Amino acid sequence: MDERQALAAFAALSQETRLQIVRLLVVAGADGMAAGALAERVEVSPSNISFHLKELERAGLITQQRESRSIIYRAGYDALGGLVRFLMEDCCGGHPEICAPAVAAASCCAPAGAKA
Amino acid sequence: MDERQALAAFAALSQETRLQIVRLLVVAGADGMAAGALAERVEVSPSNISFHLKELERAGLITQQRESRSIIYRAGYDALGGLVRFLMEDCCGGHPEICAPAVAAASCCAPAGAKA
DNA sequence: TCCATATTTCAATAATCCTTGAATAGTTGA
DNA sequence: TCAACTATTCAAGGATTATTGAAATATGGA
Numbered sequence: 001m002d003e004r005q006a007l008a009a010f011a012a013l014s015q016e017t018r019l020q021i022v023r024l025l026v027v028a029g030a031d032g033m034a035a036g037a038l039a040e041r042v043e044v045s046p047s048n049i050s051f052h053l054k055e056l057e058r059a060g061l062i063t064q065q066r067e068s069r070s071i072i073y074r075a076g077y078d079a080l081g082g083l084v085r086f087l088m089e090d091c092c093g094g095h096p097e098i099c100a101p102a103v104a105a106a107s108c109c110a111p112a113g114a115k116a
Numbered sequence: 117m118d119e120r121q122a123l124a125a126f127a128a129l130s131q132e133t134r135l136q137i138v139r140l141l142v143v144a145g146a147d148g149m150a151a152g153a154l155a156e157r158v159e160v161s162p163s164n165i166s167f168h169l170k171e172l173e174r175a176g177l178i179t180q181q182r183e184s185r186s187i188i189y190r191a192g193y194d195a196l197g198g199l200v201r202f203l204m205e206d207c208c209g210g211h212p213e214i215c216a217p218a219v220a221a222a223s224c225c226a227p228a229g230a231k232a
Numbered sequence: 233t234c235c236a237t238a239t240t241t242c243a244a245t246a247a248t249c250c251t252t253g254a255a256t257a258g259t260t261g262a
Numbered sequence: 263t264c265a266a267c268t269a270t271t272c273a274a275g276g277a278t279t280a281t282t283g284a285a286a287t288a289t290g291g292a
Contacts (some may be wrong), residue, residue: 007130007131010127013126022203023203027206035270044251047270049269051250066259068259069258084200091191150238151240162240163283164282170241186289187240
């Protein structure tokens, strides 16, 4: 992840519809969701969801895969992780306790036993 | 962290100068940096850095504190952590191994021994 | 008080982004 | 092949955001 990619990713996430899409896909996990299903959930037109999905893909935050008539979108967990890493690089000047809140945040779904 | 705050935060991070500011402050830790020092490092005019610092503060990502003539800015690690948590909420549909890359990302500066 | 330092505010211009609806393209089953 | 379903593309208009330089504010020391 370089600065250019990070900027594109943050820009992608700074729009309501797109942020909702990413969050839905993050929850959906490996199953992903079809474009139409996403459009229903976030209540926007097909053409509008398509516009935003393209933007998210261009930013590298989601992937697409055709499955019969539908196109399934999935969260790009690697890219999301890379984004967090880029933002927190060399953080807190050697005093880990200072940025503990930020670090702890990502233990979101770690299996019991793994700690941040 | 609600959606409104998250959108403001991502919008704030989606601009080159502001992203550089946040990254510098994340590295600076508790010491923070003065507005002028930031302006020098990212090579923009005083008025421009001021504009972007205000934007970052409005988004809740940084804090300011006057110290004699200078105004010292510091990263808001709580807000950054909250942002990550918001993005990853209920992630990966109950399959933690899928979003492991994202979770691992935030072990950035964890003290030796802690791992994600 | 006067000057220098450090930073912010303001107004105007330039650039970018979102929404909308109609038209187009790919896939499937009859 | 035809019709239905699913999704994307395109162009136009409206709205938001960044940059610039000059002027203003706040602080500290002579």
